[in-house]
Amino acid sequence: MFDLIRKIWRTKTVTKTELFTEAPERFRGKPVFTSSKCTGCEACATSCPAGAITLQQNDDAITLSLSYAHCIFCGICAEVCETNAIQLTNEYRLATKNKNELTVSQQATLAKLLTTGKEV
């Protein structure tokens, strides 16, 4: 009985009101896309196991949409991207009241694609 009380006393309250201000460095959270680096190679879209990334090529631009609703945060896209255009951050607060906000689209222009020497 006494050893139980002693254990409780020694442990004290361990509950944290906020688990961490920031997730650990290695945490695979929200993927972000830097359009200026994209070469339009589609490696991310084809390797995404959840089909969360879609690339649409128009005449002079390429539109990449990323759905956080489908993303499983595996980090394969960041791994296959040769120019680090997609990277996973440690941002984990992704909840929103509007489901449409979970899909983000970004455009990269053809000019930028050409400077990387990659044909569209």
Place this chain on the structure above:
Amino acid sequence: MFSFDRFRHFLTVKTLINPLDPTFPSVAVQLPAANWYEREVKDLLGLRPQGHPDPRPLVLHGDWPEDLHPLRKDFPLDQHAPRVQSREAFMRYDSEDVTEIPVGPIHAGIIEPGHFRFGAVGDTILHLDARLFFTHRGLEKASEGMPVQKALFLAERICGVCALSHSIAFAQAIERAGNVTIPPRADYLRTLFLELERLYNHIGDVGNICAGFGFAVGISQGARLKEELQQLNERITGHRYLRGVVSLGGMRADVTEQEREDIYQTLQYVKKEFKELVDLLLTHDIAINRMATTGILRLEHANDLEVVGVAARASGRSVDIRRDQPYAAYDRVHFHVPVYKEGDVLARIRVRIDEVFESFSIIKQLLQQLLDGDIRTNIPNLTPYRSAMGWCESPRGETVHWVMIGPNQTVYRYRVRSATYSNWPAVPLAVKGNIVPDFPLINKSFELCYACCDR
């Protein structure tokens, strides 16, 4: 497919079945462990076992059309099955003294769906019908035609708490199909993470079993230590449940020198705290009184049903696939496999406690031996229609994945036999003769997961 631990070999028995009359003689009477497998193959593939003692549906509940078999290749993935009049049947009791108590499929806690129907005489359980497979997801069907790289993520999502065991078993199957030897460092890392998975599960389970008899200090201390371990997992791999650390042909996550020190320090602390918890629990008279002689699974039942994992070792059945068919780096570390003869809840909690300390020792050896080098190799072109197996001792027991490769690096057929699948049929036998209030305790001591069946 049979495994003979004594000879360290697998034996595959193949037979041809007439496509016009897909039947085969049942062996469930001679091998009670075959019961579920035969019923499943009847449900999903329509191969009918002749002379099976229990013809009830297993995976597909009675309201699924009898002539529709989802795992057949002519069943399209998007086909919708009409609901028919249920053929579901539970044990019927003729005596008025037997009270039927239905529990579930929705439970008070946050556990998964399962329906239990007790036939009780007063407080004592006469018979238990367990109805599972409520949320069968058809992952094996969904994986057909999927590139193996993507199917790895599907395998990882079969179960939440043995995610790593499933992904490693799948990766091993693919690597065996492609004759790939993974780099030694990857072997060590897989072993390290597998033991971290076992640790957080076992320590959490020891705490959870305390919930079976309302020992609040045990519950909260167990939960606290599990949280410490999960935060460690997150710091070193980026995921609390160790998802996304395996790749086909090696590992995706490596540990740095600094993280090695982090693992060492955290485990030192958890070990000390866990030792205190164990001392409190095993010297507590009421706790021992509730656990001892409760829910005894007899050795002959465990052998007949080919029970695996903690439940087997607590009933005197010495099986541990880490020792019997070593994989990853388990042949390069020393560990002891605890075996108890009693087969009760106390024996099962003791096996877990002993294994926790074994895991600490394994991790210590691994951190000392960890070799430098690559952690990944490439998977070559896989020969279509070649099949291979991968296995892994998950915290619940041995998990076996069988894969047949299809054209263009895809999965043609896939079958997952999780530890839970082997152990569920044993629970009704262990429950028999106990009182109804002890059922949650017995169930927790087996710690079986529903998702592993509902794959």
